[in-house]
Protein backbone atom coordinates (compact mmCIF):
# COMPACT_ATOMS: atom_id res chain seq x y z
CA UNK A 1 0.00 0.00 0.00
CA UNK A 2 1.29 3.48 -0.88
CA UNK A 3 0.55 6.53 1.24
CA UNK A 4 -1.52 8.02 -1.62
CA UNK A 5 -3.73 4.90 -1.80
CA UNK A 6 -4.20 4.93 1.96
CA UNK A 7 -5.07 8.63 2.01
CA UNK A 8 -7.61 8.26 -0.82
CA UNK A 9 -9.34 5.36 1.01
CA UNK A 10 -9.20 7.30 4.28
CA UNK A 11 -10.92 10.33 2.76
CA UNK A 12 -13.64 8.14 1.29
CA UNK A 13 -14.35 6.39 4.61
CA UNK A 14 -15.74 9.15 6.89
CA UNK A 15 -12.46 10.01 8.63
CA UNK A 16 -12.59 11.69 12.05
CA UNK A 17 -11.74 15.39 12.57
CA UNK A 18 -10.19 14.50 15.95
CA UNK A 19 -9.00 11.23 17.51
CA UNK A 20 -10.04 11.36 21.15
CA UNK A 21 -11.53 7.87 21.33
CA UNK A 22 -11.28 4.64 19.37
CA UNK A 23 -15.00 5.24 18.78
CA UNK A 24 -13.99 8.08 16.42
CA UNK A 25 -12.90 5.34 13.99
CA UNK A 26 -15.02 2.94 11.98
CA UNK A 27 -13.90 -0.54 10.88
CA UNK A 28 -12.59 0.82 7.57
CA UNK A 29 -10.63 3.82 8.92
CA UNK A 30 -9.17 1.61 11.67
CA UNK A 31 -8.04 -0.94 9.08
CA UNK A 32 -6.50 1.78 6.87
CA UNK A 33 -4.39 3.13 9.77
CA UNK A 34 -3.17 -0.39 10.55
CA UNK A 35 -2.41 -1.28 6.92
CA UNK A 36 -0.49 1.96 6.43
CA UNK A 37 1.37 1.39 9.71
CA UNK A 38 2.53 -2.06 8.55
CA UNK A 39 3.73 -0.54 5.24
CA UNK A 40 5.44 2.37 7.01
CA UNK A 41 7.21 -0.04 9.37
CA UNK A 42 8.57 -2.07 6.45
CA UNK A 43 9.76 1.13 4.75
CA UNK A 44 11.41 2.55 7.88
CA UNK A 45 13.17 -0.78 8.50
CA UNK A 46 14.64 -0.60 5.00
CA UNK A 47 15.82 2.98 5.46
CA UNK A 48 12.96 4.61 3.52
CA UNK A 49 10.00 6.77 4.52
CA UNK A 50 6.59 6.27 2.85
CA UNK A 51 5.45 9.74 3.78
CA UNK A 52 7.05 13.12 4.40
CA UNK A 53 5.22 16.43 4.80
CA UNK A 54 5.65 18.61 1.71
CA UNK A 55 5.45 21.90 3.66
CA UNK A 56 6.52 22.94 7.19
CA UNK A 57 4.31 21.32 9.82
CA UNK A 58 4.47 21.68 13.61
CA UNK A 59 2.41 19.98 16.30
CA UNK A 60 1.93 20.87 19.97
CA UNK A 61 2.66 17.89 22.25
CA UNK A 62 0.96 18.61 25.57
CA UNK A 63 1.91 16.29 28.45
CA UNK A 64 0.23 16.76 31.84
CA UNK A 65 1.65 13.36 32.93
CA UNK A 66 5.01 11.62 32.46
CA UNK A 67 5.77 9.47 29.41
CA UNK A 68 8.56 7.45 27.83
CA UNK A 69 6.99 5.65 24.87
CA UNK A 70 4.38 8.17 23.78
CA UNK A 71 6.68 11.17 23.86
CA UNK A 72 9.66 9.50 22.20
CA UNK A 73 7.61 7.79 19.48
CA UNK A 74 5.79 11.03 18.69
CA UNK A 75 8.95 13.13 18.54
CA UNK A 76 10.89 10.54 16.53
CA UNK A 77 7.92 9.89 14.23
CA UNK A 78 7.46 13.59 13.51
CA UNK A 79 11.18 13.94 12.84
CA UNK A 80 11.09 11.01 10.39
CA UNK A 81 8.17 12.63 8.52
CA UNK A 82 9.78 16.06 8.39
CA UNK A 83 7.52 17.70 11.00
CA UNK A 84 8.32 19.33 14.33
CA UNK A 85 6.81 18.68 17.76
CA UNK A 86 6.72 21.37 20.47
CA UNK A 87 6.80 19.57 23.84
CA UNK A 88 4.74 21.35 26.51
CA UNK A 89 4.43 20.16 30.10
CA UNK A 90 1.76 21.09 32.60
CA UNK A 91 4.24 23.40 34.33
CA UNK A 92 4.66 25.28 31.03
CA UNK A 93 1.05 25.88 30.10
CA UNK A 94 -0.98 24.89 33.21
CA UNK A 95 -4.12 24.07 31.24
CA UNK A 96 -7.18 25.46 32.95
CA UNK A 97 -5.11 27.21 35.63
CA UNK A 98 -2.86 29.77 33.94
CA UNK A 99 -5.21 29.90 30.98
CA UNK A 100 -8.60 28.51 30.00
CA UNK A 101 -8.46 25.34 27.90
CA UNK A 102 -10.50 27.01 25.15
CA UNK A 103 -8.05 29.91 24.94
CA UNK A 104 -5.12 27.52 24.67
CA UNK A 105 -6.91 25.74 21.83
CA UNK A 106 -7.59 29.00 20.00
CA UNK A 107 -3.96 30.13 20.34
CA UNK A 108 -2.43 26.84 19.27
CA UNK A 109 -4.59 26.69 16.15
CA UNK A 110 -2.88 29.88 14.90
CA UNK A 111 0.61 28.33 15.10
CA UNK A 112 0.49 24.56 14.76
CA UNK A 113 -1.21 22.11 12.42
CA UNK A 114 -2.22 19.61 15.13
CA UNK A 115 -2.43 19.14 18.89
CA UNK A 116 -1.56 15.90 20.67
CA UNK A 117 -2.36 15.88 24.38
CA UNK A 118 -1.93 13.61 27.41
CA UNK A 119 -4.28 14.88 30.11
CA UNK A 120 -5.73 13.96 33.47
CA UNK A 121 -9.32 14.73 32.48
CA UNK A 122 -10.80 13.48 29.23
CA UNK A 123 -13.16 16.48 29.38
CA UNK A 124 -10.12 18.76 28.86
CA UNK A 125 -9.43 16.96 25.57
CA UNK A 126 -13.05 17.36 24.52
CA UNK A 127 -12.83 21.07 25.26
CA UNK A 128 -9.55 21.39 23.35
CA UNK A 129 -11.18 19.69 20.37
CA UNK A 130 -14.34 21.81 20.59
CA UNK A 131 -12.34 25.04 20.30
CA UNK A 132 -9.53 23.83 18.03
CA UNK A 133 -9.33 24.57 14.32
CA UNK A 134 -6.73 21.81 13.95
CA UNK A 135 -6.96 18.05 14.68
CA UNK A 136 -6.62 17.00 18.33
CA UNK A 137 -5.25 13.53 19.15
CA UNK A 138 -5.54 11.83 22.56
CA UNK A 139 -2.14 10.72 23.89
CA UNK A 140 -3.83 9.23 27.02
CA UNK A 141 -6.56 10.51 29.31
CA UNK A 142 -8.28 9.06 32.36
CA UNK A 143 -10.80 7.53 29.96
CA UNK A 144 -8.86 6.24 26.94
CA UNK A 145 -5.49 5.61 25.33
CA UNK A 146 -6.54 5.28 21.68
CA UNK A 147 -3.02 5.57 20.17
CA UNK A 148 -1.95 2.63 22.33
CA UNK A 149 -4.83 0.49 21.01
CA UNK A 150 -3.63 0.95 17.42
CA UNK A 151 -0.18 -0.39 18.36
CA UNK A 152 -1.79 -3.27 20.28
CA UNK A 153 -3.88 -4.42 17.33
CA UNK A 154 -0.97 -3.93 14.91
CA UNK A 155 1.15 -6.21 17.09
CA UNK A 156 -1.60 -8.84 17.19
CA UNK A 157 -1.89 -8.71 13.40
CA UNK A 158 1.88 -9.15 13.03
CA UNK A 159 1.93 -12.20 15.26
CA UNK A 160 -1.42 -13.78 14.40
CA UNK A 161 -2.78 -12.29 11.16
CA UNK A 162 -6.19 -10.67 10.86
CA UNK A 163 -8.52 -13.58 11.69
CA UNK A 164 -10.88 -13.22 14.69
CA UNK A 165 -9.17 -14.23 17.95
CA UNK A 166 -9.89 -14.54 21.65
CA UNK A 167 -8.30 -11.49 23.30
CA UNK A 168 -8.30 -11.38 27.09
CA UNK A 169 -7.76 -8.36 29.30
CA UNK A 170 -6.78 -9.17 32.89
CA UNK A 171 -6.64 -6.51 35.60
CA UNK A 172 -7.95 -2.97 35.86
CA UNK A 173 -10.79 -1.83 33.60
CA UNK A 174 -8.81 1.35 32.91
CA UNK A 175 -8.09 3.74 30.04
CA UNK A 176 -5.94 1.23 28.14
CA UNK A 177 -8.56 -1.48 28.65
CA UNK A 178 -11.24 0.85 27.31
CA UNK A 179 -9.44 1.65 24.07
CA UNK A 180 -8.25 -1.94 23.54
CA UNK A 181 -11.74 -3.35 24.07
CA UNK A 182 -13.29 -0.83 21.69
CA UNK A 183 -10.78 -1.43 18.89
CA UNK A 184 -10.78 -5.21 19.30
CA UNK A 185 -14.59 -5.24 19.16
CA UNK A 186 -14.61 -2.90 16.15
CA UNK A 187 -12.33 -5.33 14.31
CA UNK A 188 -14.41 -8.43 15.08
CA UNK A 189 -12.46 -10.13 17.89
CA UNK A 190 -13.89 -12.03 20.85
CA UNK A 191 -12.93 -9.93 23.87
CA UNK A 192 -13.04 -11.10 27.48
CA UNK A 193 -12.34 -8.58 30.24
CA UNK A 194 -11.56 -9.95 33.72
CA UNK A 195 -11.43 -7.38 36.52
CA UNK A 196 -12.08 -7.40 40.26
CA UNK A 197 -15.59 -6.32 41.28
CA UNK A 198 -15.74 -2.53 41.26
CA UNK A 199 -12.96 -2.14 38.68
CA UNK A 200 -14.86 -3.04 35.51
CA UNK A 201 -14.65 -0.82 32.44
CA UNK A 202 -17.13 2.08 32.30
CA UNK A 203 -20.61 0.93 31.35
CA UNK A 204 -20.80 3.39 28.44
CA UNK A 205 -17.57 1.95 26.98
CA UNK A 206 -18.81 -1.61 27.36
CA UNK A 207 -22.09 -0.71 25.69
CA UNK A 208 -20.23 0.96 22.82
CA UNK A 209 -17.90 -2.03 22.46
CA UNK A 210 -20.86 -4.40 22.47
CA UNK A 211 -22.53 -2.33 19.76
CA UNK A 212 -19.32 -2.56 17.67
CA UNK A 213 -19.17 -6.31 18.27
CA UNK A 214 -22.78 -6.72 17.15
CA UNK A 215 -21.77 -5.14 13.81
CA UNK A 216 -18.40 -6.85 13.39
CA UNK A 217 -19.33 -10.39 14.47
CA UNK A 218 -17.13 -10.16 17.56
CA UNK A 219 -18.18 -10.31 21.20
CA UNK A 220 -17.43 -8.58 24.50
CA UNK A 221 -17.76 -10.43 27.79
CA UNK A 222 -17.13 -9.11 31.31
CA UNK A 223 -15.92 -11.62 33.92
CA UNK A 224 -14.44 -11.50 37.38
CA UNK A 225 -12.61 -14.86 37.26
CA UNK A 226 -9.19 -14.42 35.60
CA UNK A 227 -8.71 -18.18 35.16
CA UNK A 228 -12.00 -18.64 33.31
CA UNK A 229 -11.20 -15.58 31.19
CA UNK A 230 -7.73 -16.74 30.13
CA UNK A 231 -8.85 -20.28 29.15
CA UNK A 232 -7.82 -20.88 25.51
CA UNK A 233 -6.88 -17.23 24.97
CA UNK A 234 -4.85 -16.20 21.91
CA UNK A 235 -3.74 -12.96 23.55
CA UNK A 236 -3.42 -12.05 27.23
CA UNK A 237 -3.10 -8.33 27.97
CA UNK A 238 -2.51 -6.57 31.28
CA UNK A 239 -1.55 -3.12 32.56
CA UNK A 240 -0.59 -1.57 35.90
CA UNK A 241 -3.06 -1.85 38.75
CA UNK A 242 -2.50 1.79 39.75
CA UNK A 243 -2.74 4.18 36.83
CA UNK A 244 -1.37 7.72 36.88
CA UNK A 245 -3.73 9.84 38.97
CA UNK A 246 -4.89 6.91 41.17
CA UNK A 247 -1.84 6.73 43.46
CA UNK A 248 -3.84 7.32 46.68
CA UNK A 249 -5.73 4.05 46.03
CA UNK A 250 -2.53 2.03 45.79
CA UNK A 251 -2.77 -0.09 48.96
CA UNK A 252 -6.44 -1.03 48.48
CA UNK A 253 -5.86 -1.85 44.83
CA UNK A 254 -2.83 -4.09 45.45
CA UNK A 255 -4.88 -6.27 47.81
CA UNK A 256 -7.83 -6.63 45.42
CA UNK A 257 -5.78 -7.20 42.27
CA UNK A 258 -3.43 -9.89 43.58
CA UNK A 259 -5.43 -12.80 42.03
CA UNK A 260 -5.21 -11.04 38.66
CA UNK A 261 -1.42 -11.22 38.32
CA UNK A 262 -0.33 -12.50 34.90
CA UNK A 263 2.17 -15.19 35.88
CA UNK A 264 3.29 -18.51 34.42
CA UNK A 265 0.54 -20.43 36.19
CA UNK A 266 -2.23 -18.23 34.76
CA UNK A 267 -0.64 -18.20 31.32
CA UNK A 268 -0.62 -22.02 31.20
CA UNK A 269 -4.43 -21.84 30.82
CA UNK A 270 -4.11 -19.87 27.57
CA UNK A 271 -3.33 -21.48 24.20
CA UNK A 272 0.27 -22.72 24.04
CA UNK A 273 1.08 -20.15 21.35
CA UNK A 274 -0.70 -17.26 23.10
CA UNK A 275 1.10 -13.93 23.16
CA UNK A 276 1.31 -11.53 26.08
CA UNK A 277 0.81 -7.79 25.75
CA UNK A 278 1.49 -4.94 28.18
CA UNK A 279 1.34 -1.26 27.20
CA UNK A 280 4.25 -0.54 29.59
CA UNK A 281 5.54 0.78 31.91
CA UNK A 282 5.22 -2.50 33.84
CA UNK A 283 5.42 -2.93 37.60
CA UNK A 284 7.42 -6.15 37.52
CA UNK A 285 6.21 -8.51 40.25
CA UNK A 286 2.82 -6.79 40.56
CA UNK A 287 0.50 -7.20 37.57
CA UNK A 288 3.06 -9.27 35.61
CA UNK A 289 6.01 -11.42 36.61
CA UNK A 290 9.54 -11.17 35.21
CA UNK A 291 9.19 -14.72 33.86
CA UNK A 292 6.18 -13.77 31.72
CA UNK A 293 7.38 -10.34 30.64
CA UNK A 294 10.78 -11.67 29.56
CA UNK A 295 9.47 -14.90 28.00
CA UNK A 296 9.37 -15.59 24.25
CA UNK A 297 5.55 -15.36 24.40
CA UNK A 298 5.82 -11.70 25.38
CA UNK A 299 5.30 -9.31 22.47
CA UNK A 300 5.72 -6.15 24.52
CA UNK A 301 8.85 -4.78 22.82
CA UNK A 302 7.27 -5.09 19.36
CA UNK A 303 4.15 -3.53 20.84
CA UNK A 304 6.21 -0.58 22.12
CA UNK A 305 7.95 -0.23 18.74
CA UNK A 306 4.61 -0.24 16.98
CA UNK A 307 3.58 2.91 18.85
CA UNK A 308 5.94 4.66 16.43
CA UNK A 309 4.54 3.22 13.21
CA UNK A 310 0.85 3.47 14.12
CA UNK A 311 1.13 7.10 15.28
CA UNK A 312 3.04 8.01 12.13
CA UNK A 313 0.29 6.43 10.03
CA UNK A 314 -2.44 8.20 11.99
CA UNK A 315 -0.73 11.61 11.79
CA UNK A 316 0.05 11.19 8.09
CA UNK A 317 -3.61 10.33 7.37
CA UNK A 318 -5.12 13.05 9.59
CA UNK A 319 -2.69 15.86 8.70
CA UNK A 320 -1.07 14.84 5.41
Ligand code: CP
Nearest residue numbers: 067068069070279280
Ligand atom coordinates in the same frame (compact mmCIF):
# COMPACT_ATOMS: atom_id res chain seq x y z
N1 CP B 1 2.37 2.98 26.97
C1 CP B 1 2.62 4.28 27.17
O1 CP B 1 1.81 5.15 26.83
O2 CP B 1 3.82 4.55 27.73
P1 CP B 1 4.29 5.98 28.26
O3 CP B 1 3.41 6.32 29.43
O4 CP B 1 5.73 5.81 28.66
O5 CP B 1 4.12 6.99 27.17
Ligand code: NVA
Nearest residue numbers: 174176243244280281
Ligand atom coordinates in the same frame (compact mmCIF):
# COMPACT_ATOMS: atom_id res chain seq x y z
N1 NVA C 1 -3.09 2.84 32.61
C1 NVA C 1 -1.81 3.48 32.65
C2 NVA C 1 -1.22 3.48 31.28
C3 NVA C 1 0.14 4.12 31.18
C4 NVA C 1 0.65 4.13 29.77
C5 NVA C 1 -1.95 4.89 33.21
O1 NVA C 1 -2.90 5.58 32.83
O2 NVA C 1 -1.13 5.27 34.03
